Amino acid sequence: MSHAPTTVQDRPTPVPTGVKSSLSSRSLPRWAPIGFAAVAIALGVGTSLAAGWHSRIQWGLISALLFVIISYVATTVVENQRQAKDRLATSIVWVCFLVAVVPLASLLWTTVSRGSERLDGYFLTHSMAGVLGSEASGGVYHALIGTLEQVGIATVISAPLGLLTAVYLVEYGKGALARAVTFFVDVMTGIPSIVAGLFILSIMLIASIEPSGLMGALALTILMIPVVVRSTEEMLKLVPNELREASLALGIPKWRTILKVVLPTAIGGITTGVMLAIARIAGETAPIILLVFGSQLINTNPFEGAQSSLPFYIYEQYKIGEAASYDRAWAAALVLIAFVMILNLVARGIARWKAPKSGR
Amino acid sequence: MAKRIDVGGLTAYYGSHKAIEDISMTVEPRSVTAFIGPSGCGKSTFLRTLNRMHEVTPGGRVEGKVLLDDENLYGTGVDPVTVRRTVGMVFQRPNPFPTMSIFDNVAAGLRLNGSYRKNQLSDIVEKSLRGANLWNEVKDRLNKPGSGLSGGQQQRLCIARAIAVEPEVLLMDEPCSALDPISTLAIEDLIGELKERFTIVIVTHNMQQAARVSDRTAFFNLAAVGKPGRLIEIDETERIFSNPSVQATEDYISGRFG
Numbered sequence: 162m163s164h165a166p167t168t169v170q171d172r173p174t175p176v177p178t179g180v181k182s183s184l185s186s187r188s189l190p191r192w193a194p195i196g197f198a199a200v201a202i203a204l205g206v207g208t209s210l211a212a213g214w215h216s217r218i219q220w221g222l223i224s225a226l227l228f229v230i231i232s233y234v235a236t237t238v239v240e241n242q243r244q245a246k247d248r249l250a251t252s253i254v255w256v257c258f259l260v261a262v263v264p265l266a267s268l269l270w271t272t273v274s275r276g277s278e279r280l281d282g283y284f285l286t287h288s289m290a291g292v293l294g295s296e297a298s299g300g301v302y303h304a305l306i307g308t309l310e311q312v313g314i315a316t317v318i319s320a321p322l323g324l325l326t327a328v329y330l331v332e333y334g335k336g337a338l339a340r341a342v343t344f345f346v347d348v349m350t351g352i353p354s355i356v357a358g359l360f361i362l363s364i365m366l367i368a369s370i371e372p373s374g375l376m377g378a379l380a381l382t383i384l385m386i387p388v389v390v391r392s393t394e395e396m397l398k399l400v401p402n403e404l405r406e407a408s409l410a411l412g413i414p415k416w417r418t419i420l421k422v423v424l425p426t427a428i429g430g431i432t433t434g435v436m437l438a439i440a441r442i443a444g445e446t447a448p449i450i451l452l453v454f455g456s457q458l459i460n461t462n463p464f465e466g467a468q469s470s471l472p473f474y475i476y477e478q479y480k481i482g483e484a485a486s487y488d489r490a491w492a493a494a495l496v497l498i499a500f501v502m503i504l505n506l507v508a509r510g511i512a513r514w515k516a517p518k519s520g521r
Numbered sequence: 522m523a524k525r526i527d528v529g530g531l532t533a534y535y536g537s538h539k540a541i542e543d544i545s546m547t548v549e550p551r552s553v554t555a556f557i558g559p560s561g562c563g564k565s566t567f568l569r570t571l572n573r574m575h576e577v578t579p580g581g582r583v584e585g586k587v588l589l590d591d592e593n594l595y596g597t598g599v600d601p602v603t604v605r606r607t608v609g610m611v612f613q614r615p616n617p618f619p620t621m622s623i624f625d626n627v628a629a630g631l632r633l634n635g636s637y638r639k640n641q642l643s644d645i646v647e648k649s650l651r652g653a654n655l656w657n658e659v660k661d662r663l664n665k666p667g668s669g670l671s672g673g674q675q676q677r678l679c680i681a682r683a684i685a686v687e688p689e690v691l692l693m694d695e696p697c698s699a700l701d702p703i704s705t706l707a708i709e710d711l712i713g714e715l716k717e718r719f720t721i722v723i724v725t726h727n728m729q730q731a732a733r734v735s736d737r738t739a740f741f742n743l744a745a746v747g748k749p750g751r752l753i754e755i756d757e758t759e760r761i762f763s764n765p766s767v768q769a770t771e772d773y774i775s776g777r778f779g
Binding site for chain 1: 572574577579602603604605606607609610612614616618619620629630633634679682683686
């Protein structure tokens with residue numbers, strides 16, 4: 162009886178030298194991207210100084226390019242090709258992000274630092290009545306009133322119109338009419354504001370209507386409706402069909418389903434869309450120049466007489482070309498940005514407050 | 522409460538596609554009727570024709586008649602909204618209204634129909650939640666959102682919502698397919714209780730479930746992919762599962778097809 166003894170191998174499995182264990186491999190430390198960035202910026206600044214370039218944009222672009230190249234090469238050497246591609250894509254995304262954010266931050270900073278010089282209670286509560294362009298007094302009150310009223314009227318007209326159009330397109334529309342409406346909404350999205358202004362102006366000339374805030378608001382309405390329709394449409398499409406069916410199956414009529422189930426579910430997104438549309442029209446200058454005419458005086462009646470508005474005021478003060486008027490223009494720009502910012506914050510607040518809740 | 526359904530020569534289309542063809546059957550009141558059959562054979566489509574939900578789908582249309590205690594649902598002048606109040610429905614996936622609290626979800630049908638008295642509302646909600654075996658689990662958090670419940674609780678919430686409007690018939694489209702076995706058991710027990718008051722039609726892919734909960738079972742099949750689904754046979758559940766009269770039913774139930 163040949164009993165083959167089972168030999169227990171007590172030697173460890175030989176590890177072939179040069180081959181790493183299969184799952185882990187050499188990797189760069191977590192702070193590597195920051196290191197790459199520091200090296201790239203140092204190199205970029207150094208090269209630029211050596212070459213005697215003055216433009217800071219050039220410095221930045223060279224540093225960005227170096228950053229991408231250094232991360233790619235270093236990762237290829239230390240890690241491997243696949244990681245390097247991953248790093249390359251990440252680096253490019255970061256660079257693009259910075260390229261987009263830097264001008265925005267710079268713009269915001271310039272506006273805040275230059276605008277805050279003149280921005281105070283006096284500036285917000287006084288008009289330009291009887292103020293010479295070179296005088297360091299006067300204010301933005303009349304323009305603020307004008308913007309609030311014109312944008313307010315435009316919103317009151319276009320928000321319901323846009324909302325109803327979107328409801329029609331999503332819930333009812335089919336066939337040629339819906340396709341035509343969609344097409345014209347798309348066309349309207351691309352209308353330049355001056356064309357909208359000219360359209361209203363031609364009506365004013367035909368019907369011999371005097372310039373007023375209302376006319377400007379009508380032009381703004383033309384610009385605002387397609388934005389509201391588009392964003393609301395997308396939001397309504399996001400409401401799951403199951404909710405509509407659940408409601409219909411309870412014997413709830415379609416119109417009440419839309420009113421009580423579909424719209425409340427989408428209300429957060431719809432509000433955000435309307436606010437963004439307001440932000441878009443609040444900065445329009447061209448229709449105001451054409452249709453509201455501009456004024457130095459406080460006119461709280463949007464239906465009669467010339468008014469001013471913030472973007473028009475900025476343009477006007479800039480045209481005067483005095484140091485004091487530049488300050489006023491910057492301060493008014495800050496007021497306009499703050500107006501849009503506050504609207505956006507309000508919209509976000511409403512969206513969060515109204516969003517479907519999922520808490521337990 | 523609880524009406525009989527008589528279906529005669531019913532054919533349903535999606536656009537030009539014929540989904541089900543020439544279906545005739547009777548659904549007895551105060552009983553559970555189960556629809557079984559392979560996927561795509563038109564069980565759900567047929568179920569949706571019973572409360573005129575089929576025509577909600579774009580291109581959906583129906584020929585034939587569905588009598589609810591001798592009144593044709595597809596007769597002229599019949600309002601689909603009224604039909605759906607009489608024939609309620611529970612869907613495959615739980616779909617509570619996300620903007621509403623548990624209480625509002627159950628009250629939704631009554632509130633949005635405008636057919637309620639304020640002081641009765643909380644009684645009806647409690648009764649419906651008790652009817653759906655959910656009351657003890659949610660009575661302390663009626664004002665919390667319905668979407669915060671577990672899947673099984675959400676489905677029972679949807680059942681409570683459906684029975685709150687006091688329908689005559691309750692249609693259930695695979696109500697347990699998204700649920701775990703314990704929630705499924707809870708819903709099956711509930712179906713057993715609900716059939717005392719309602720006529721119940723349930724679509725299921727689970728044949729054990731059909732055998733457990735239903736009094737009568739209908740087997741649907743389709744001749745080939747793309748062909749319309751047909752009713753093969755309908756009989757007492759016991760007979761269908763022990764000694765069906767059609768070979769195709771036996772093949773399907775015992776797992777031999779094709």
